[in-house]
Amino acid sequence: MESQEYESSGIASEFCGARLRGRAPAGLCSTAVGDIRPHLTSNVEQFSQRIKMRDDVDLPREVEHFANFAAIKDARGAARDLEALGYAVSVTRRMIFRATLRATKQSTVDIETADAMVEEVFGVVESRRGDYDGWGAPVIQR
Numbered sequence: 001m002e003s004q005e006y007e008s009s010g011i012a013s014e015f016c017g018a019r020l021r022g023r024a025p026a027g028l029c030s031t032a033v034g035d036i037r038p039h040l041t042s043n044v045e046q047f048s049q050r051i052k053m054r055d056d057v058d059l060p061r062e063v064e065h066f067a068n069f070a071a072i073k074d075a076r077g078a079a080r081d082l083e084a085l086g087y088a089v090s091v092t093r094r095m096i097f098r099a100t101l102r103a104t105k106q107s108t109v110d111i112e113t114a115d116a117m118v119e120e121v122f123g124v125v126e127s128r129r130g131d132y133d134g135w136g137a138p139v140i141q142r
Contacts, residue, residue, distance in 0.1 A: 055140060057110045067100070067133055069100075072098065078101055085120060
């Protein structure tokens with residue numbers, strides 16, 4: 001089984017009518033800060049797309065989560081919190097003080113697991129004054 005495509009969470013697809021391909025963050029459109037509902041709703045759409053692409057959603061793969069922060073110190077705090085939860089995290093400086101966070105973890109992408117991951121990462125990001133941008137993972141065809 002090989003990873004053939006990359007499917008990202010549907011914030012972009014749910015609210016902008018676009019589906020991302022390639023290794024790119026999911027968020028192309030802004031949503032209300034602090035509102036997890038669009039992220040959870042987009043998990044359903046992504047799951048449906050993955051099934052149509054014959055993705056083996058029960059097979060673990062690297063899942064990437066993205067978030068943006070106005071202050072790099074907040075991003076670093078979120079990185080520490082996520083590392084304690086088992087994520088591998090990188091923080092990239094944007095402009096002088098801003099930062100983008102990328103957190104990865106091996107996981108399945110069934111709807112229940114996707115929702116749990118989003119709730120976990122979203123909660124950490126929000127608690128550190130960040131803006132959760134979504135997640136993506138390779139499609140592994142059956």
